[in-house]
Amino acid sequence: MVSKTTSNQPVGVIGAGSFGTAMANLLAEKKNPVLLYARTPERAEKFQRERMSSGQKLDDLVEVTNDIEKVTKSCNVIFPIIPSANFRDMMRKMSPFLRPYHILIHGTKGLDLEMVQSEKINSRNPLTREHVKTMSEVIQEESQVVRVGCLAGPNLAREISEKKPAATVVASHFDEVIKMGEQLLKNDRFLIYGSNDLIGIELCGVLKNIIAVGAGTIAGLGLGANASALFISRGLVEMVHIGTALGGNASAFLGLAGVGDLIATAGSNLSRNYSVGYRLAQGEDIDDIINSMEEVAEGIKTIEIIHALSITYKVRCPITETLFRIIKKEMNVNDAHKFLMKFPFRAEIDFL
Amino acid sequence: MRKEKVRYSEIIPKTKQWPIVQLSRDRKKFIEEVSAESFEALKGITKGRSLREEVEMTIYREKARIRANPWRVDPRDEKPFWNKMQQRLLDSSTMEPEEARNEEEKILMEIIQRYAEEISGNFKKNSYRFARTVVTFGFARLLNATRVKGLTSLFSRQLDLDDKIHIVGETEHIRNLARQGTVVMVPTHFSNLDSILIGWVIQFLGLPAFIYGAGLNLFNIKIFAYFMNSLGAYKVDRRKKNPVYLETLKTYSSMALRRGCHSLFFPGGTRSRSGHIEKRLKLGLLSTTIEAQRILYQQAKDARKASKIFIVPVVINYNFTLEAPALINEHLKRTGQERYYQESDEFSSSYKIASFLFKFFTKGSDISVSIGKGMDILGNYVDDQGNSYDANGNPIDTVDYFISNGQITIDSQREEEYVRILSRRIVEEYHKYNRVFASHLVAFTAFKMMERKNAKLDLYNLLRIPDEDLVLDYEEFKEAFKKLRKKVMKLNKEGKVSVAGHMKKKADQVIKLGVENVGLYHAQRPLVLKNGKIVIQNMNTLYYYHNRMDGYGLENYI
Numbered sequence: 001m002v003s004k005t006t007s008n009q010p011v012g013v014i015g016a017g018s019f020g021t022a023m024a025n026l027l028a029e030k031k032n033p034v035l036l037y038a039r040t041p042e043r044a045e046k047f048q049r050e051r052m053s054s055g056q057k058l059d060d061l062v063e064v065t066n067d068i069e070k071v072t073k074s075c076n077v078i079f080p081i082i083p084s085a086n087f088r089d090m091m092r093k094m095s096p097f098l099r100p101y102h103i104l105i106h107g108t109k110g111l112d113l114e115m116v117q118s119e120k121i122n123s124r125n126p127l128t129r130e131h132v133k134t135m136s137e138v139i140q141e142e143s144q145v146v147r148v149g150c151l152a153g154p155n156l157a158r159e160i161s162e163k164k165p166a167a168t169v170v171a172s173h174f175d176e177v178i179k180m181g182e183q184l185l186k187n188d189r190f191l192i193y194g195s196n197d198l199i200g201i202e203l204c205g206v207l208k209n210i211i212a213v214g215a216g217t218i219a220g221l222g223l224g225a226n227a228s229a230l231f232i233s234r235g236l237v238e239m240v241h242i243g244t245a246l247g248g249n250a251s252a253f254l255g256l257a258g259v260g261d262l263i264a265t266a267g268s269n270l271s272r273n274y275s276v277g278y279r280l281a282q283g284e285d286i287d288d289i290i291n292s293m294e295e296v297a298e299g300i301k302t303i304e305i306i307h308a309l310s311i312t313y314k315v316r317c318p319i320t321e322t323l324f325r326i327i328k329k330e331m332n333v334n335d336a337h338k339f340l341m342k343f344p345f346r347a348e349i350d351f352l
Numbered sequence: 353m354r355k356e357k358v359r360y361s362e363i364i365p366k367t368k369q370w371p372i373v374q375l376s377r378d379r380k381k382f383i384e385e386v387s388a389e390s391f392e393a394l395k396g397i398t399k400g401r402s403l404r405e406e407v408e409m410t411i412y413r414e415k416a417r418i419r420a421n422p423w424r425v426d427p428r429d430e431k432p433f434w435n436k437m438q439q440r441l442l443d444s445s446t447m448e449p450e451e452a453r454n455e456e457e458k459i460l461m462e463i464i465q466r467y468a469e470e471i472s473g474n475f476k477k478n479s480y481r482f483a484r485t486v487v488t489f490g491f492a493r494l495l496n497a498t499r500v501k502g503l504t505s506l507f508s509r510q511l512d513l514d515d516k517i518h519i520v521g522e523t524e525h526i527r528n529l530a531r532q533g534t535v536v537m538v539p540t541h542f543s544n545l546d547s548i549l550i551g552w553v554i555q556f557l558g559l560p561a562f563i564y565g566a567g568l569n570l571f572n573i574k575i576f577a578y579f580m581n582s583l584g585a586y587k588v589d590r591r592k593k594n595p596v597y598l599e600t601l602k603t604y605s606s607m608a609l610r611r612g613c614h615s616l617f618f619p620g621g622t623r624s625r626s627g628h629i630e631k632r633l634k635l636g637l638l639s640t641t642i643e644a645q646r647i648l649y650q651q652a653k654d655a656r657k658a659s660k661i662f663i664v665p666v667v668i669n670y671n672f673t674l675e676a677p678a679l680i681n682e683h684l685k686r687t688g689q690e691r692y693y694q695e696s697d698e699f700s701s702s703y704k705i706a707s708f709l710f711k712f713f714t715k716g717s718d719i720s721v722s723i724g725k726g727m728d729i730l731g732n733y734v735d736d737q738g739n740s741y742d743a744n745g746n747p748i749d750t751v752d753y754f755i756s757n758g759q760i761t762i763d764s765q766r767e768e769e770y771v772r773i774l775s776r777r778i779v780e781e782y783h784k785y786n787r788v789f790a791s792h793l794v795a796f797t798a799f800k801m802m803e804r805k806n807a808k809l810d811l812y813n814l815l816r817i818p819d820e821d822l823v824l825d826y827e828e829f830k831e832a833f834k835k836l837r838k839k840v841m842k843l844n845k846e847g848k849v850s851v852a853g854h855m856k857k858k859a860d861q862v863i864k865l866g867v868e869n870v871g872l873y874h875a876q877r878p879l880v881l882k883n884g885k886i887v888i889q890n891m892n893t894l895y896y897y898h899n900r901m902d903g904y905g906l907e908n909y910i
Contacts, residue, residue: 100752
């Protein structure tokens, strides 16, 4: 016997945050039993008992658990949806049970930063792509899994849980992974698009968080729709420039996962990253904002990483740089916007 | 002082049991099987073209090739054959649809059979033995005659070929793997000499003969044709790029692998023109290893115990590539606008090769062949028993790569992606096993210094710098060389490159050795030491030898 058969084999979701929970419910809608992993036994037990997770009611087919071995061994398809900061550790925990037949489709829009201890990043040893990995790269480094994909697109968890229409991009080098994602998730109000540009699509989700933080500041300052649109357009250009330098194709940024997701997150207070910017503009302290948030806003860590990479690869990223100086408290939000209005962006629109 | 010599016994002493011998014994049947399988595959994959269009195109292209690029090895009946096929296809256009379809299939089958016959090697174990003796015995005699003085030198056993050619790396490992499953050797390719060299390495290590994918152009040269045929070569004709030919070729390779024939491809496809280590591999033949492995799993009663295919990267290191001047000129001509006049390839005649071989054995310039660690068809390392392990040391069952929903499935897109993964891994391994010789590093240092000094010139102008400017101060050169050597040693410690033993000597000695050896037998040596200066005599070949060290980021440390 090679392995068990599929009929009614459960699908795994790692991470019971708002997006993870929304995805678990979406999977269950198609009559797939779902194993939803929560990070502590207490939380798992509580969610399972109350049939609620992240403020969302759980579908009957969703079982919450804290047993990672059970999830990995009984599911061939797993969706890891956890903060980027914990991603590598989680993969290491799962790795002993993962096999090359597993399919992993992650929904984490952040970057992994790994450095050898004692390693100092400075001008002689700049931060490079060697240190910074996308989640699909982390999966492949830490496990035997090769059939890897990602989810990206305008997918505000709240709206999905309210059963409002939406679409997502499943990106993978493997057609079978895209097909699997479609088979498991697609329904009459949730569309699936496929893409083979895995890195490009991952970078879309990662980079748009930076612009979302910035767009939040514009709203927080009450600068209006014109300023917001100007900012988003400039932001898109910056995403394309740095995104292609890091290994994506420009075309990815113009699709649903790029522009699409950017418009959703840069214009909705349902987005965590947007709220961070909004509250910054209201004069709140960055540390207080981070501490008060229930879930991680990936944008903050991403700003720091992309800022360092833009220096290494000599890509001009004025928005990222300005936001970096804001979160490092070197600049206040008002001055930042004055600076951006003065900044000479001559070549910025002809990027294709 | 003589070192203790390692001698390897043959792992299968009875030649009769060699898979390649069995294959050549039922050659006819094998060709039939290959034809049948290719035929089935081709019927399935005509990409948006009808069978008729496919056949039409093949005939058209073949006729064009015969006109534009005829070779000495081409069979005489080529023209009539393709004319006949064309005529039959024309005639069939007036037939009933079903009858016409039948005729088209028949024509396709005949074309495939012709290709299969042409590709198929003609291994003869007696001539293999003979060729083997000639290579080892003959060369060893030549070596002794020229190196050891005295009347009896012709019969001296003091020096052997393995004094000249150093085999380093995982030699016992590859012998173990050849006992466990099917070995596919994938060497780097710099010189036409590689084929013969590798043939010798295979027999020296006591491995059964491998089948080779050798360029048909090599069969134009008589000496080569003889050796190739007897060493188990099958023919790859790079002029034929039509899908029918490619499919037949791939099926041939895949079926031979499934029969357990150890194989050898040069995955770069052709000799490196620029002197760079291969960065992009040809995926066609490489993909047959993955297909063959999947079929082996499908056919096995217990897939977990099926026979495995092992990929073994091999890096060949020379101080000197005979055909370098022609190769680099061809490369520059291809990449630059400048027109370079065509020089004839040094491997174009038997005489030139013979005189090279004589030089090779009479002068001291060594070759090293690094045998890499075996990998499975996804580039995971395997142990001596052939078990795969991931980077963290956890065991991997390779069959799991083909499993979807608990079953082995055929997914050609998936396998295409796997070939890319494998090819990336092979390239990584090449860089790791690339053995830095003094000659490579002096070439690199000298070229980079020239580049630095003339920062404003592009490559093509740099190569045309006037002679009087092609002089480097020795002390300055030594300084730069030492810096680079330090970095190379660091990379070596990190396991990213190999280093030849002589690199550890005193800097002056290493530089002298390097300068003396780089491009040793070229009419014009790239570098010479003159009056305490380093003089560059030929920028093109210097560029060629420098390229071998490209891709390690060394230029930042000069």
